[in-house]
Amino acid sequence: MKMTTIAAAALTLFTAGAARAGDAKSEVNEQIKAWAAAFNAHDVGKLMAQYAEDPRYIYAFAGQEGAGKASLEAFYKQSFQMTPDITVKLVSYDVIPVNATTAVGMGVWEDTFTGPDGKKITAPTHSSELFVKVGGAWKVRVDHASFVPPPQPPPPAAVPAKPAK
Amino acid sequence: MKYAILAMSMALFAFAPAARADATADAKKEAQKVADAFIAAVNVKDPQKSVEAVLANFTEDAQHIGVFGRVHGKKEFMQILPKAFADPNRSARLTALDAISLDKDTILSISHFDNVVTGPDGKPMPLPLRCTRLLQRQKDGRWLISAEHTSFGPPPPPPPAAAKRN
Numbered sequence: 001m002k003m004t005t006i007a008a009a010a011l012t013l014f015t016a017g018a019a020r021a022g023d024a025k026s027e028v029n030e031q032i033k034a035w036a037a038a039f040n041a042h043d044v045g046k047l048m049a050q051y052a053e054d055p056r057y058i059y060a061f062a063g064q065e066g067a068g069k070a071s072l073e074a075f076y077k078q079s080f081q082m083t084p085d086i087t088v089k090l091v092s093y094d095v096i097p098v099n100a101t102t103a104v105g106m107g108v109w110e111d112t113f114t115g116p117d118g119k120k121i122t123a124p125t126h127s128s129e130l131f132v133k134v135g136g137a138w139k140v141r142v143d144h145a146s147f148v149p150p151p152q153p154p155p156p157a158a159v160p161a162k163p164a165k
Numbered sequence: 166m167k168y169a170i171l172a173m174s175m176a177l178f179a180f181a182p183a184a185r186a187d188a189t190a191d192a193k194k195e196a197q198k199v200a201d202a203f204i205a206a207v208n209v210k211d212p213q214k215s216v217e218a219v220l221a222n223f224t225e226d227a228q229h230i231g232v233f234g235r236v237h238g239k240k241e242f243m244q245i246l247p248k249a250f251a252d253p254n255r256s257a258r259l260t261a262l263d264a265i266s267l268d269k270d271t272i273l274s275i276s277h278f279d280n281v282v283t284g285p286d287g288k289p290m291p292l293p294l295r296c297t298r299l300l301q302r303q304k305d306g307r308w309l310i311s312a313e314h315t316s317f318g319p320p321p322p323p324p325p326a327a328a329k330r331n
């Protein structure tokens with residue numbers, strides 16, 4: 001009886017833990033979709049609502065980096081002015097639950113915007129978001145985005161020598 | 166009793182900023198240790214030993230996104246790193262580090278590295294990198310990297326000058 005009770009309790013705890021991880025994954029996935037929708041609408045207010053009160057950001061273009069909602073809001077406003085047609089498309093997103101109130105998301109995206117020469121550019125980008133649960137909602141605490149680096153040639157030491165003539 | 170609870174609440178409120186500062190200082194100290202170990206490992210000249218030393222700082226299922234694409238776990242790292250670490254000019258130096266304590270077993274570090282790699286002309290080329298890392302304390306007390314994002318980018322801007330007091 002005792003063993004059965006312990007086993008049942010362990011199973012309940014295990015199931016509850018798995019359910020929480022599953023919840024975090026689906027909740028964070030929904031959150032990142034909401035972030036993308038706000039970004040594509042260029043709705044700075046809705047975008048800022050996705051962030052925790054003290055966000056940090058590390059962004060792709062010219063190494064922009066900063067902290068705080070006011071700085072991030074100014075960044076987004078400037079970005080939307082400079083690239084008024086920019087949109088993002090989420091290609092894939094992995095959520096790694098850390099604990100009940102922390103999760104990391106890793107995303108592969110395609111950013112589309114008009115370049116300085118007037119031509120449309122679609123650039124593959126990476127992102128990682130540290131999400132924290134605040135008042136029952138997942139918010140982005142640290143946001144890091146970067147361009148996908150082009151494939152690198154092997155270093156010289158690994159290049160096979162040219163065959164002798 | 167009511168006053169005791171009130172006094173305790175006030176004490177907790179009064180000490181909360183100090184506790185936060187302590188947590189941040191501890192987080193930074195632990196993140197610094199991991200970053201130093203990582204840098205020392207990258208700078209090991211022997212490529213195989215370097216890869217082994219670098220991966221000793223990661224959990225088995227560590228996730229990476231960034232300069233190496235999308236990497237899931239040490240097995241995938243082992244497919245990628247030996248080629249990258251074969252570069253004879255490879256070196257790294259930590260230039261900035263910040264850390265956020267998320268809970269007693271979890272830290273988020275934001276760091277900058279000055280890397281050197283072989284450029285297309287065969288000469289050493291600087292490669293500044295930004296790096297966000299999730300560090301998790303293991304059962305044996307070690308802090309290991311469980312997730313990271315590395316990207317090319319310049320070093321962080323200098324901190325703003327202290328405001329002038331009138």
